[in-house]
Amino acid sequence: MTHLHPKPLLVASDVDGTLIDDSEKISARTKAAVGALVADGATFVLATGRPPRWIDPVVSELGYAPLAICGNGAVIYDSATDRVLSSHTLDVETLSWLAEIAEHALPGCGLATERVGASAHDAVTPQFVSSPTYEHAWLNPDDTVVSHAEVIDSPAIKMLIRLSSARSSDMRAALAPLIGDRAEITYSTESGLIELAVPQVTKASGLAEVARRIGAEHSSIVAFGDMPNDVPMLAMAGHGVAMGNAHPEARAAADEVTGSNIDHGVAMVLERWWR
Numbered sequence: 166m167t168h169l170h171p172k173p174l175l176v177a178s179d180v181d182g183t184l185i186d187d188s189e190k191i192s193a194r195t196k197a198a199v200g201a202l203v204a205d206g207a208t209f210v211l212a213t214g215r216p217p218r219w220i221d222p223v224v225s226e227l228g229y230a231p232l233a234i235c236g237n238g239a240v241i242y243d244s245a246t247d248r249v250l251s252s253h254t255l256d257v258e259t260l261s262w263l264a265e266i267a268e269h270a271l272p273g274c275g276l277a278t279e280r281v282g283a284s285a286h287d288a289v290t291p292q293f294v295s296s297p298t299y300e301h302a303w304l305n306p307d308d309t310v311v312s313h314a315e316v317i318d319s320p321a322i323k324m325l326i327r328l329s330s331a332r333s334s335d336m337r338a339a340l341a342p343l344i345g346d347r348a349e350i351t352y353s354t355e356s357g358l359i360e361l362a363v364p365q366v367t368k369a370s371g372l373a374e375v376a377r378r379i380g381a382e383h384s385s386i387v388a389f390g391d392m393p394n395d396v397p398m399l400a401m402a403g404h405g406v407a408m409g410n411a412h413p414e415a416r417a418a419a420d421e422v423t424g425s426n427i428d429h430g431v432a433m434v435l436e437r438w439w440r
Contacts (some may be wrong), residue, residue, distance in 0.1 A: 170404055172438045175381040176202055177234070177372050177398060178431055179390040180213040180223055181353065183408050186427045191226040198432040201439035203229060208379050210234060212368045214353045214360065214394055216322070217242040217249060217285035218292065218307070237351055237394050238371030239322035239362050240281050247284045251374065253363040254281075254320035255348065261317050263348055263361055267326045270339050274328040275299030277308060278321035300329045302358040324348075324361040331357045334393075351394040355412075360394070369397035389423075389431050391415055406434050 399405030409425035
C-alpha cells in the first residue's frame with residue numbers, strides 16, 4: 166500500500182530496531198528525511214523504552230534534539246533543554262506487590278527499577294538499580310547493584326524483570342493473569358526481559374500527551390515501530406508503520422510494513438512527503 170496520505174503533522178519513531186541500524190547508527194538517508202520533515206514544520210519525536218539518559222547518542226546521530234517519549238510512555242523528555250517535562254511512576258507499595266508476584270511466578274528472576282529526576286543525568290542517584298541476581302540484557306549496563314529491598318524502596322518509572330532462561334512472551338503470559346490491571350506489561354526483546362509500568366501508560370499514552378501539547382489530531386500522526394511495546398502506538402496513530410524486521414504483533418497492529426531498520430525503512434515512508 167503506497168497511496169499518499171495527507172502530510173502528517175507529527176511523526177513518532179521507536180529507536181532500537183527501527184530508527185537506528187544494528188550498530189546504533191542512523192543512515193544518511195534517514196537523517197535527511199527527518200531533517201526535511203523538521204524543516205517543513207512537522208514535529209518529530211522519539212518513542213522508546215530507553216530512559217532519558219540513553220537519548221544523547223540518538224540526538225548526536227540525528228543532528229537534531231527532539232522531544233522524546235521515554236520509558237515506554239512513562240516520561241516526556243525535552244532533549245533540547247535536558248528537561249523531564251512529565252513522568253508517571255509506580256509507587257513503592259505497587260513495586261513491592263509486583264516484586265512478590267514476579268518472584269513467585271518466575272523463580273530465579275532478577276529485578277531492577279528505573280527512576281527519573283528532573284533531567285537526563287539528574288543527581289537522583291542512582292537512577293537504575295538492580296538486585297544482585299539481575300542479569301543484564303544489554304551490553305555496558307550503567308546500573309548500581311543494591312540490596313533486594315532497595316530496588317523497590319523508591320517510586321520508579323518502570324520495573325524490569327529478567328529471567329535469561331525464558332522467552333519474554335512466555336514471561337508476560339505467566340504474569341499477566343496475576344497482575345491484571347495493576348500494571349502495564351510489555352517487552353522490547355524476546356531475551357527474557359519484561360517491563361512493568363503504571364497502568365495504561367504506554368507509548369500511545371505518551372504520544373497522545375505530545376499530540377495534545379502541539380494540537381495534533383491522532384489521524385495526523387505517523388508512527389514507526391518493531392516490537393510489542395510499539396503496538397499501542399502503532400494502533401493509535403493515523404498511520405502505523407511496522408519495520409520489515411518487526412515482531413508479528415507489531416506487524417499485525419500496523420497499517421503498513423516498510424523496509425527493515427538496516428534498509429532505511431523509516432526514510433522509505435517519510436520520503437513520500439519529504440525528500
